[in-house]
Amino acid sequence: HTPLVREIMDYEIVTITEDDEITTAAKKLLRGATNHLTVLDREGRLTGIVTTYDVTKAVGGREGIRYVKEIMTRHVITTYPLEPVDVAARKLKRHNISALPVVDPEGKVAGMLTAIDLGKLIGRRE
C-alpha cells in the first residue's frame, strides 16, 4: 500500500499575513526552527507561502523591501491528506521546493509536508 501524505505530514504550521513586516516573518521562522510560513487571509484561507529563501531576497535583492506581500509566492503548490506520498514527492522535485502546505477538503491548511518528512519512508536500518 502506498503511504499517504497524512501518514508522514507535520501537523504544526506557523502562519503569517501578507501585511506583516518581513522582520516579523524572520522572527517566526527562527523561533519555529522552520524554513516555511503559510500566508493566510483574515478568513484563514491560504493566500501564499513565504520561506527563508524569500527573506533572503530582502538581504540580497532590492533595497527597501518591508512587507511579506513584497516577497511571498502567491501561486502555492499544495497537497492534500489522502494524496499518495510519491505523487507529492514528485511535486517537490519538479518545482525545486522543499515543502507543500496540506489543504483539507474544506480548503483549510491542515499541516505541511516537508522534504525532510520523506526520510520517514526510506527503509529502517539499525
Next chain:
Amino acid sequence: HTPLVREIMDYEIVTITEDDEITTAAKKLLRGATNHLTVLDREGRLTGIVTTYDVTKAVGGREGIRYVKEIMTRHVITTYPLEPVDVAARKLKRHNISALPVVDPEGKVAGMLTAIDLGKLIGRRE
C-alpha cells in the same frame, strides 16, 4: 540493494568563505536557487555551512551582523558517497536539517544530498 548517497546526490555545490559578507551569501543563494552554501577555507576544506535560515538571522536577529562567519554553522553534519541513503535520511530528520554536504575519502566536498533528492527514491507511479 539499498541505494547509496552517490546515486541520488547533487554534484553541483555553491561555495563561499567565512570572510565574505552576508549580502554576498544572499546573492549566491538566490542566483543558485538553493538554500545551502558550503563554507570552504583557502585550501578547499569544509569549515562550515550557511543556509537561507542563517541569512534570516541577519533580518530577525541581532543588529549589525555583517560576515558569513557570524551566522554560519561550524559543526557540519555530513555524509559520504557510499553511505546508504536511509542512514543519511535519518541524519536529516534527527538534526532537523535539509541538506548534507557529501565529503569524499580525500576530505573534499563532492556534492550535496538534499532532502528534496529523497523524493527520487519514493516509488514510480505514472
